[in-house]
Amino acid sequence: MEKKDELNLGRKPTRNSQLKWRKEESEKGDCFLVFNPETEQLHTLRPLGIKILELCDGNHSIEQIIHQLSIDGLLEGKDAEPEIGNFLNELQKRRMISI
Amino acid sequence: MRGRLLSMCSCREEFAPSENARSFSYSSPANVVWELTGECNAKCKHCYSAAGKPFKNELTTEEAKSVIDQLHSVGVFILGFSGGEPLLRNDCPELVSYASSKGIVVNVATNGLLITDNIIKKLKKNGLRHLSISIDGASPQVHDSFRQVSGLFEKAVQVVNLAKQNDLRVNLGFTPTLLNYKEASAMIDLAKHLGVFSLTMAEYVPTGRGSKEIDLSPIQWKKLMDFWIEKGKSMKNEPDIRWHNARSVLLRREHFEKNITGWGCSAGITTCKITADGYVTPCALLPIKVGNLRTEQFREIWQGSEVFQKIRNRNMRTGKCGRCNNRDVCGGCRAVAYAYTGDYLAEDPRCWYN
Numbered sequence: 001m002e003k004k005d006e007l008n009l010g011r012k013p014t015r016n017s018q019l020k021w022r023k024e025e026s027e028k029g030d031c032f033l034v035f036n037p038e039t040e041q042l043h044t045l046r047p048l049g050i051k052i053l054e055l056c057d058g059n060h061s062i063e064q065i066i067h068q069l070s071i072d073g074l075l076e077g078k079d080a081e082p083e084i085g086n087f088l089n090e091l092q093k094r095r096m097i098s099i
Numbered sequence: 100m101r102g103r104l105l106s107m108c109s110c111r112e113e114f115a116p117s118e119n120a121r122s123f124s125y126s127s128p129a130n131v132v133w134e135l136t137g138e139c140n141a142k143c144k145h146c147y148s149a150a151g152k153p154f155k156n157e158l159t160t161e162e163a164k165s166v167i168d169q170l171h172s173v174g175v176f177i178l179g180f181s182g183g184e185p186l187l188r189n190d191c192p193e194l195v196s197y198a199s200s201k202g203i204v205v206n207v208a209t210n211g212l213l214i215t216d217n218i219i220k221k222l223k224k225n226g227l228r229h230l231s232i233s234i235d236g237a238s239p240q241v242h243d244s245f246r247q248v249s250g251l252f253e254k255a256v257q258v259v260n261l262a263k264q265n266d267l268r269v270n271l272g273f274t275p276t277l278l279n280y281k282e283a284s285a286m287i288d289l290a291k292h293l294g295v296f297s298l299t300m301a302e303y304v305p306t307g308r309g310s311k312e313i314d315l316s317p318i319q320w321k322k323l324m325d326f327w328i329e330k331g332k333s334m335k336n337e338p339d340i341r342w343h344n345a346r347s348v349l350l351r352r353e354h355f356e357k358n359i360t361g362w363g364c365s366a367g368i369t370t371c372k373i374t375a376d377g378y379v380t381p382c383a384l385l386p387i388k389v390g391n392l393r394t395e396q397f398r399e400i401w402q403g404s405e406v407f408q409k410i411r412n413r414n415m416r417t418g419k420c421g422r423c424n425n426r427d428v429c430g431g432c433r434a435v436a437y438a439y440t441g442d443y444l445a446e447d448p449r450c451w452y453n
Contacts, residue, residue, distance in 0.1 A: 020176050020202070020204075022126075025126075033125060035129060035176035040297075042129050042130075
């Protein structure tokens with residue numbers, strides 16, 4: 001999933017239903033602490049990351065997720081799509097979503 | 100964009116070493132260790148609680164439930180009941196049930212002596228997810244001598260099997276000292292043989308009943324951690340090889356590249372401890388009492404304690420830890436610093452890094 005053309009945009013990622021998260025506010029910007037009971041690991045996600053995680057509901061394809069983020073004005077630049085792909089890949093490695 | 104999406108610590112540009120280190124401040128801990136009782140039926144040579152008899156003024160069941168309510172309200176994810184031996188408190192299963200019902204992931208750390216099939220089933224039914232069993236050597240000779248209870252090794256192995264039969268996740272807890280660190284490789288073999296979910300090497304801190312005489316040298320710690328981490332990579336989660344060590348990031352340079360460095364010492368940042376009599380301390384191994392839950396709310400203690408505020412601010416570190424380029428991602432173990440110097444902001448005397 002490193003390159004855009006390797007992204008299967010039709011796949012519908014599904015969030016691990018066990019995930020728990022909470023918002024943390026700070027002067028340097030908000031973040032979210034995410035706990036994965038399956039791996040017992042703690043992660044930090046930026047607001048954009050949590051937005052993507054929320055869209056991984058099994059109903060949105062990767063293409064639709066990217067489209068939704070664009071509509072919301074959350075994506076910038078031409079590297080956005082492959083970066084989203086890399087991010088989803090990382091979430092999958094950490095067993096936070098399945099694709 | 101990657102830094103905007105996901106990181107274990109913060110985005111990379113903030114991580115880069117600078118004159119001003121970071122100050123970590125979360126609204127509440129992710130993980131709370133709760134020593135339910137000071138009472139214990141073993142006499143472990145390294146016990147950080149110096150457990151034996153119950154405290155005179157341990158929290159009642161109702162007080163404990165009130166504390167659980169508070170932990171739930173601030174968003175704590177994980178609650179680990181320990182002790183002493185937590186199952187010496189008759190209300191341990193009830194408290195497991197109460198915390199689990201609120202969506203908190205509950206673990207119990209036990210020496211196994213009181214575990215029966217009925218108790219395992221009750222804990223499981225009450226929502227327990229994870230049982231952590233202490234084993235400090237891969238043979239009865241080492242473990243029983245270390246814990247000063249004959250037959251404890253065999254019992255612990257029985258409990259592992261019982262827990263697995265009841266679909267509980269099992270973690271083995273191994274605390275290396277001069278008395279048993281050569282067991283590390285055998286412990287990994289044992290964990291694999293027993294089919295446990297994880298094996299965790301804890302940081303030995305000479306506090307409570309633990310003496311400095313049985314501590315490893317900094318170089319011995321480094322070699323042990325090197326071995327443990329490398330072994331963990333090759334095990335592919337069968338079992339998951341884990342460690343509690345603030346300095347481990349210094350041995351995992353590849354994680355710097357991927358910006359998954361974490362916090363290093365998590366005392367007062369993502370974790371804290373509650374004692375049997377209701378005091379809050381920065382971590383299980385750092386016995387500085389910063390407030391009591393009988394007179395203060397958990398949120399007030401977590402957010403208002405001067406000790407917590409200082410410990411979260413990596414600029415407050417002194418000595419080598421204060422000058423270190425890695426203080427944002429390590430910070431040195433505060434419990435070890437305190438155990439050796441009496442100053443929780445002092446340099447970590449166990450650190451090998453210069």
